[in-house]
Amino acid sequence: MPYNKFEEYNMQVTDDVKARYKHIINDLGEDTQREGLIKTPERAAKAMQFLTQGYEQDPVEILKGAMFKESYNEMVIVKDIELYSLCEHHILPFFGKAHIAYIPNGYIVGLSKLPRIVDVFARRLQVQERLTEQILDCINDTLKPQGVAVVIEAAHMCMMMRGVQKQNSTTTTSGFRGQFEKIETRNEFLKLIGK
Ligand SMILES: Nc1nc2c(ncn2[C@@H]2O[C@H](COP(=O)(O)OP(=O)(O)OP(=O)(O)O)[C@@H](O)[C@H]2O)c(=O)[nH]1
Numbered sequence: 432m433p434y435n436k437f438e439e440y441n442m443q444v445t446d447d448v449k450a451r452y453k454h455i456i457n458d459l460g461e462d463t464q465r466e467g468l469i470k471t472p473e474r475a476a477k478a479m480q481f482l483t484q485g486y487e488q489d490p491v492e493i494l495k496g497a498m499f500k501e502s503y504n505e506m507v508i509v510k511d512i513e514l515y516s517l518c519e520h521h522i523l524p525f526f527g528k529a530h531i532a533y534i535p536n537g538y539i540v541g542l543s544k545l546p547r548i549v550d551v552f553a554r555r556l557q558v559q560e561r562l563t564e565q566i567l568d569c570i571n572d573t574l575k576p577q578g579v580a581v582v583i584e585a586a587h588m589c590m591m592m593r594g595v596q597k598q599n600s601t602t603t604t605s606g607f608r609g610q611f612e613k614i615e616t617r618n619e620f621l622k623l624i625g626k
């Protein structure tokens with residue numbers, strides 16, 4: 432599904448989700464016929480399709496599309512990759528940053544592909560732990576580097592706007608494979624991302 436300036440949505444899905452949103456808005460006590468809300472079910476249906484487009488994208492294909500043979504075998508880090516996801520328990524946003532590092536093993540990957548795979552996995556109903564592991568495993572299994580590390584720091588709206596209502600807590604998750612399982616390599620990475 433190409434989402435760009437000329438966004439294209441699946442019309443059948445849009446119609447189905449739109450009809451359901453109309454019911455939800457009604458059930459919540461609003462008037463779906465008032466001016467400001469007339470187009471809201473359709474807008475919300477499109478917004479939700481945008482936010483869950485990751486189900487239709489193939490992260491392995493994205494990575495494989497830009498793998499280049501290179502002898503460079505030091506750590507490569509892309510840090511502060513902003514991410515927006517949806518918590519699968521409340522369908523409320525969680526958002527923050529991902530930091531990714533890998534040590535090549537004959538192949539490097541186009542740098543932009545790392546944020547792209549973050550988006551593929553973030554644009555689904557998620558928990559932060561699984562998001563971290565899916566990014567980690569995808570890079571590890573596809574690029575087969577000497578090591579890979581992923582750290583995600585995020586704030587969860589379901590803990591801020593409702594529930595425990597804690598405005599300043601952030602959640603950090605991490606995963607390490609290969610060389611990053613060694614404490615010195617892991618520490619070098621954490622130092623370089625300022626942790
Ligand atoms: N581990 C984990 N938990 C999450 C994530 N996003 C939301 N949650 C938690 O999912 C849990 C769901 O717990 P429940 O007790 O079933 O739901 P709830 O009654 O709405 O819980 P409260 O949020 O405490 O009001 C909550 O503790 C949320 O904080 C996530 O990414 N990872």
Ligand SMILES: [Zn+2]
Nearest residue numbers: 518520521589
């Ligand atoms: Zn939640």
